[in-house]
Amino acid sequence: MRWTWIDRFLRLEPGRRAIAVKNLSWAEDYFADHFPGYPVMPASLILEGLAQTGGILVGHAHNFQKNVVLAKITAHFQREAHPGEQLTYQAELLDLSEAGARVRGTAHSGQELIAEADIMFAHVGREQLPPELDDPQFVFRGELAHLLRQAESAIPSPPSGTSS
Amino acid sequence: MTYDDIFTKVRSILVEALNVEEDEVTPTSRLKADLNAESIDFLDIVFRLEKQFGLRIPREDLFPESIFQGDPRFVANGQVTAEGLAELQRRMPYADLTSFRENPRLDRIEDLFTVDLIVRYLQSRLATPAQ
Numbered sequence: 001m002r003w004t005w006i007d008r009f010l011r012l013e014p015g016r017r018a019i020a021v022k023n024l025s026w027a028e029d030y031f032a033d034h035f036p037g038y039p040v041m042p043a044s045l046i047l048e049g050l051a052q053t054g055g056i057l058v059g060h061a062h063n064f065q066k067n068v069v070l071a072k073i074t075a076h077f078q079r080e081a082h083p084g085e086q087l088t089y090q091a092e093l094l095d096l097s098e099a100g101a102r103v104r105g106t107a108h109s110g111q112e113l114i115a116e117a118d119i120m121f122a123h124v125g126r127e128q129l130p131p132e133l134d135d136p137q138f139v140f141r142g143e144l145a146h147l148l149r150q151a152e153s154a155i156p157s158p159p160s161g162t163s164s
Numbered sequence: 165m166t167y168d169d170i171f172t173k174v175r176s177i178l179v180e181a182l183n184v185e186e187d188e189v190t191p192t193s194r195l196k197a198d199l200n201a202e203s204i205d206f207l208d209i210v211f212r213l214e215k216q217f218g219l220r221i222p223r224e225d226l227f228p229e230s231i232f233q234g235d236p237r238f239v240a241n242g243q244v245t246a247e248g249l250a251e252l253q254r255r256m257p258y259a260d261l262t263s264f265r266e267n268p269r270l271d272r273i274e275d276l277f278t279v280d281l282i283v284r285y286l287q288s289r290l291a292t293p294a295q
Contacts, residue, residue, distance in 0.1 A: 071204040071207075072202075072204045072205070072208065074183065094211070094215075095211035095214070095215070097207070097210075097211070097223070098223065099207050099223060100204070100207050102208065102211045120204055120207065120208050122204055122207070
């Protein structure tokens with residue numbers, strides 16, 4: 001099973017940035033425990049959604065052929081997020097190399113900044129994986145396929161005629 | 165740019181990338197042993213240095229990862245051989261090998277990755293016009 005913490009991909013500008021949204025509903029299981037009577041979106045899950053947004057941006061740069069693995073994250077939070085809010089995750093590609101990538105991510109509710117993060121991804125090749133692993137391309141697979149299609153369809157078409 | 169100018173910029177980068185205090189970063193600080201850098205931090209540092217100094221830093225140039233590849237000419241019984249030391253000097257010309265030569269244990273190589281190494285590498289790169 002894979003946890004998908006993005007509801008919809010809105011925009012993918014290859015090599016530049018990606019935007020996705022996450023809707024917060026009180027019906028989601030985790031709100032029952034986090035916290036009883038005072039539902040708060042766990043900060044780690046906001047970061048997971050941001051990292052998924054950034055990870056797809058990074059993955060697209062190599063046509064999803066490389067495993068993109070979250071390696072390091074530094075985050076600052078401005079306030080809590082609650083049921084009924086829609087979080088907009090924006091990831092901006094700062095650096096990209098054969099070894100990995102660095103992304104700046106923000107989470108907004110409307111115009112309000114909820115969190116910002118610096119995220120490092122590593123490209124993990126076959127030689128760094130345990131030999132018994134069945135599928136050496138294990139990241140952009142399975143349940144993520146739908147999201148990848150959505151991301152690809154969120155690439156804006158090039159402007160016709162004049163430049164934008 | 166002087167050594168001190170470069171050091172000041174490198175220090176700010178390390179404070180950001182490694183989440184350390186400014187006064188913890190001195191020229192002799194070892195990235196792993198003193199500043200707790202992990203392997204992914206080296207990539208983070210390289211990205212930030214490239215931005216700050218407007219350079220491309222090829223992989224293995226500043227922080228070579230696999231110098232000896234288990235080659236018996238270079239390493240014997242966990243010690244770097246004389247030939248290995250020559251190879252090390254060639255691959256890391258900016259590293260100060262003085263103390264390492266006294267006890268060239270393979271696992272001490274990571275102590276060569278110091279703040280001074282970064283500054284001296286940048287000094288040399290910045291002195292050479294961009295290709």
